[in-house]
Every structure is written in C-alpha cells, then in structure tokens.
Amino acid sequence: MNVGPTVFVVDDDVAVVDSLSTLLTNHGYHVECFQSAEQFLQNVGGDRPGCLLLDIRMPGTDGLELLQQLVKKNGLRPTVILSGYADTPTVVKAIKIGATNFLEKPVRPQELIQTIHDALELDRQQRQQDQATLRSKALLQELTDQELQVLAHLDRGLNNRQVAEELQLSLRTVQFRLSSLYKKLGVSTKPEAIAIYRRAKGLPFRS
C-alpha cells in the first residue's frame, strides 16, 4: 500500500487523537492514529515516509521511551512532541533523544499545521538524502580497489602527481585509473567524483 507521507499520531486521549486527526485530515494530510506506543511500534515500520506527532504522558510506554526505542531500531522519523505538560527537563531530554520539535497543548492550529508541514518536509529531504547515499554506495561498489585507493587520496586533497608519489605509481597509471573511475561513476570532473565518494561514506561535503 502506497499512501504517501503519513502523520502518525500517538496519544492515549481519544478526544485529542480524534480532533487532531480531523484537523489534519481536513488539511489534506494522511493521518494514522495510535492510542499507545506499543500499538504504533507493532504496526508501523521505519520505511514508511511521514512524521510522528507524539504525546509524552501515556500509560505503558511513554513518549520519551518510544523515542528511545525508535532511535535504537534506527526507525526514527521527524517527530513533533505535543504535550499537555512540558517542563524544561522533559523538553531538553526529548530534543536530545532526537525529537524535531516541541509543542504544548492546546496549540494554535496554524502553528501545528506549520510544524507538521515542516516535519514532513524534513522527512522527505531525509529520505531523498538516503536515496542519494544508497546510489553513491552502489556506484562505489563498481570501482576496483586500486581505483577506490586513488579516489580516497584525491579526497584528501592531493593532486595527481602527489597521489602517484604516495602510491608509488606512475603519473600515467594514476591518470588511467582516474578516467576509468570517472566513466564508472558517470562523472566528468574530480569534484563530482569526490562528492559521490563522500555521500557514500557519509562524510560531509566541503565547501
């Protein structure tokens, strides 16, 4: 079933859940509601795009514990905490664990909608990012060990001659390996090749 991005609402209060669902549905969002953390964990995998709208105080597993479990499972998606009672330590803890935003009930609907919108956008970007990384990793798989070695040295900022010296190769050999890996990666410039390398390795881009 592909329903697009979903707002997953987890709150034990039926009225809150229903009103949120009504409000967000009216604004064109796809909403799925859960009245406990356990219910959510059982039914929703990390692969589904969307964001989480989460209450803190709940019977059983509470909001913070759910967040921690999701982090452990690497299934954390952008999460907005919506709490009736927010003291500073709780807010700090939630943000540290990985919550995206924190709202207090009752929240002004426009603010809620904006926050949900931002969260979904973040999810979209993250998923896009994830796609690019996967692609880069697949491309690197195509390279030989020697080609990968040359690329790694280039990433360190060395020029062709320095790479040749470092690897005790001839400049020609280096140039040959470069043209081969360019072809395999489908790029024509050194920065492009380095970008793919860094994305695959999860390294930040240099300015």
Add this chain to the structure above:
Amino acid sequence: MTIHHDVKMSGEQNKPVPWSLRQAICERVVAVSHDEKLSTVIPQIVAGDVAPLVVLREGEAVGVVAVGNLERAPAESMVADVCSPIRGMRANPDLLLSVGERFFRDGSIELLVLNEAGGRIAGFVTRGSLATAAVRETENLRAWIDENDLRDEPRVHTTSSHASESIQAEAARSLRTPESDRAALASALEFSESRYQAILEAQPECVKVVDRDGCLREINPAGLRIMEADRFDQVRGVKISALLSPEYQAKYQEWERRILAGEKATLVFEAEGLKGTKKWLEAIGTPLRNASGEIEASLSVTRDITDRVIAEKQLRENEQRLRKIFNGLPYYLTLFTAGGELSLVNQTALQSPGFAVDVLKGKQIWETEWINFDPAVQERVRAAFFRAQNGLSSRFDSTIRMPSGEMKQMEITVHPVCDEDGAVREILGAGVDITARVEAEEQARRFRDEIAHASRLSTLGEMAANIAHELNQPLAAIVNYAFSARTLLADIAGPDSGRCAQYLSVVEEQSLRAGHIVRSLQQLVRKTRSHHGAADLGRIFEDVLSLIKSDLYHERIELVTNFSPDLPVILVDSVQIQQVVLNLVRNSIEALAGVDGGRRIEIATQQQDDRVLVSVSDSGPGIPDAPFDNIFDAFVSTKPDGLGLGLTISRRIIDAHGGELWYESPAGRGATFSFTLPVSHQKETDE
C-alpha cells in the same frame, strides 16, 4: 477601803521558818490588807504556835482568826495549814475554787474563830473582800469582843509552844479553850493541812524555794518531775544554776540576783533534768523575806514551756522557710490587702528592673503604667481583682509594659487569701515572665506554617502538573475541533456561516487562553519561560472586558473605564497581564456581591514617567485589616471559599515584569488595587 490587820502573838521560834510559807502569807494578806505589820507577825505563827489573829478595822477589831501549826505535819504542808484561813479571809476566788468542795462550792469558807473563853465561833466569809466578810461577822464579834473586854486591850497574846499539847495548852490558857474546842481545832488544822497538801501536789507547776546561795530548799512534786528527781532527797540543796544549759547560766544568776534584790522577775531558759532531758522553762520569781524583812530566799513558780518553745521555733522556721520560698520563686509575687493596697512584695519582683513600689503609690494595680496602656488589659486585671475580692481565682496571659517601654508577656494569677472563716483577707498577684516562651512558641508556629506552606506548595506543584495535563488535553481537543469546524464552514455558503466561523474562532482563542492560564499556574510553582512581547494595553483590557461583560451585567455593576489614550507599547507577557487584570476585576466583582446599590468598578490607566500605572477600584467593603497579614501570601484569602492564589500569582507576574502591585483600602471607600509596568523594558525577563 483600808483594813488593818493587827495581829499580836507571842511565842518562841525554835525551828526554822519555811520561807515559802511566810512569803505566801505575807503576799496574800498584804495583797488585801496592805498591812505590812502582818508580815512580821505571821512567821511567828508558823514557828509552831497557834495564834489567834484579831482583825481590826479602823482600829476596831472586826474579827479573830486562829492560825495554828500541827507539829506532826512535814514542813512543806504547813503552808497549807496556816495559809488556808488567811487565804480564806483574803477570799481569792481562784484559790477558793481550787480548794475543797465542801467549803468553797458556795463560795464561802469556814473560819475557825476562838473566843476569849475558848468558845468556837464559826464564821462565814464569802467571796469578795475581807471587809465584806468581816462586816458580816461584826455583830457577833462585837458582842464577843464586848463580852471579853477586848476593846481596851485588843491584842491577843499567845504563848509559844511546839507540841500540839502545848498549843492546846496555850490556847486553853490564853483563850480559855476548853478541851472540846481544842480537839476541834486540831481536827480543823489537820483537815487544812491535808487540803494544802492536795493543792500543792495537784499544782501542775513547779513551786520551789531557793536560798541566797542558789541552793534548793523546798520543791513540790511537780517541781520534782520537772527536775526528773524521784525524791526530794535527790535534789535537796542542789545548785539550780548547775542544771542550766551553759548559755543561760549567767542570765539565771542575774535573774536570781534581781529577785534577791527585791524584784519580781521572769526568766525563760533551757535546763537539763537529772535524767538528761532538755527542757525549756519559764520561771517567775519573788523574794522571800525573813521576820526582820530581809530577803533570805527566792520563791519561784516554774513552768515547762518546752512544747510551746518548740512550737514557736517550728512556727518561726516554717515562716522563714515560706518566706524564703516566697522570695526565691522566679515569679513576681505581690500581696495586696483586700482593698488593693500593696502589703508585701517578694525579692524577685523587687529586684526586677521593671518593678518599683512607687509605681503603686496611691493607685490600684490596674491604674499603674504597667497595665494602663491598654484598656482591655486594664479591664482584665481589674476583673481578676474583683473576682479575688469575691473569693475567686483567675489566671490569664497578658502583656505588661515595662518602664523602658518594652512589652513583656506575663502569665498572671490573681488569687484570694482567705482566713479560717473564708473571708478574703489578702489578694496574691503572681506574674511569670513568659515572653521568651511565647516568642519561642510564636517562632515554632511560624516555622510550622512555613513548612506547611512549603509542603502545600510542593503538593500544589505536583497537582499543577497533573491538572495542567488533564486540562490541556480537552482544551487541545476543543481548539482542534473548533479549528476544523471553522475550516469546514469556509466551504459552506450560508447566511450565518460567517458568524459561526467567528464564534468558533472565539472558542479557539478562549481555549488557548485557558491553556495559558493553566500554564501560568504551573509557573507559580515552577519557574519557566514566559513569553514577552510588545503588547498594547488597550488590547489586553478589551479582551478582559469582553470576558467579564456578562458578569458585570448580571451583577448590575457599573463599569467606568478611564484609559489614557496614548499609552506606550510595553514589553509584557500579554496573557499574564490579562490574567492579572482579570484577577483584580473578578476580586472586585466578588467584593461587590454583598453591596446593595452603588456597585461600581473603575479601571484606569495612565503613564507615570517610565511606567504605566493600572488601577482597579471598587465601591465594596474594602480589605479588613485584622486577620489578613498579607493578602498577597499564598493561601491567604478574604473569601470564604477562596483558594488564596489569585493575588499571589498576580503579584509574582507583576514582579517578574519589573513592576509593583499593591492595594489601598481607606476605611469606607472600597479597595483599589494598582500595578505598574515599566515602559522601556527592552530586555526580556526570561527565567
């Protein structure tokens, strides 16, 4: 009345005269007759003679009394023998009563009177004086004297003799006593002797004769008992002063010396009996004179006063002990007469810097400067004194003003001191300084209150978290539904859809505000971020007034607004300031609830330099002074069901904004709550 006893007798003195006897006779006869001559005559009688004494009045013989001696009787008993007629004549009622029933029950005594012919005349001398007695016999006597030709020679001669036979013989010769009368005389004397023996033996006090050397010559049985002697032999000739405790020996000798010099003297001393018992004794001594009037010995009557001395000593010790306690107690003790006059003050009070007897001069205690500063205290003390005058005790705590102006807390007891009949004689006023105790209690109470307050606050903190959560859930739902409904309405064309959407918007806004209030309550117990922003006071009031409009209408309260038109924009948390204004207006509405007519609330704003002043006044009863120390404290409320948080929260909010909140409540002119907010307050007062 002068009576002369002119007694003449003849006879030899062939045995020592008992001084006690002589003295006793002299004393008693003299006491009545004032005739000193008698004292020189009587000793001769006791030498063993029987002598008729002729009693004269103004030179006229008015009676004859025969006195005699019975040789076979011991010396001691002669006192009785010879004294009795004399004593009878003296008619001392005390002595008469103490003698035999037969003679004295009717108050008279039988006298043995011998006539010239030896005839016996039985005369009756009644109580009273000799004169009376004698007069009653005058007729007989006169006849008798005439008959015997005594007028010319009123003196009766007796010849001394020391045997009873010779007494009788002499009596017979000089008085021509017949045998039968002699026998009667002997019998009378014998009776007299035994009577006196009885008197002396029955005498509970020690009677003794001590010679000039201080040696005991004679003593009665009571005296022997006091000396702890079984027989007279044991103490005959004993030096009395040797029996005394050393510290009294000198005094005793001085006392003896005075007696021997002719004085009558009394001495109290401590002596030890032969068996070692210490006794307190009181001795009354008189000199005894011999025939020529020289003092030869002392006669003393001694009483054992040990019990009395011990009792007195115990009484004295008791009194001293009680006095020590009275003085030493850490209470201010004052004793007043029943009329309220100060009669005794203990040391504690005297030494207290606040006490001065002068303060009480001419005043009742409640009129003094200690008490008179407060009519209520004064009345209390006065009431307590009146109660005491009526026999009732009072106890109360009161404030007393020291001369230094310092106030002391006293526990005061006012207690009547009654005599045996229950009549109030004195009033005891006792005060204990309990200032320190009261202060300690007050401090402990404050401490308890603070703890209770803290614990209430912490409980409230937990409560606030729960309440916040529980309230915010439905509020959130309301907001969400209202918003959803409003969104849907936008698509529905209808005549009222616009207004519905507007109402829903209000529902949304008010729910959000409710959420803010709940959070502000949390902020009271948990410091958290407040959201300051540029705010328009006019706008804030508009919101508040729209909320209370219906309340004002229903309560028929006139609202007067007096807003300054161009107030600067200020940096505040609008919701919080709204809450403050709302609290104040709500308080005013509630204050006006009991007011009939003229219900009015005025809200005013104005700029004062760099501050904005907001005031909310009402025409209610105002804020009572007494029980409300600080109505801004948490849980202090003038309202019966008030939580006591409204003003507390308000003040904290205003404090957090760098402003001030206060109230004025002039008597009878309602109450005005005012607060200020700083104008140029760029810095956010986040906490």
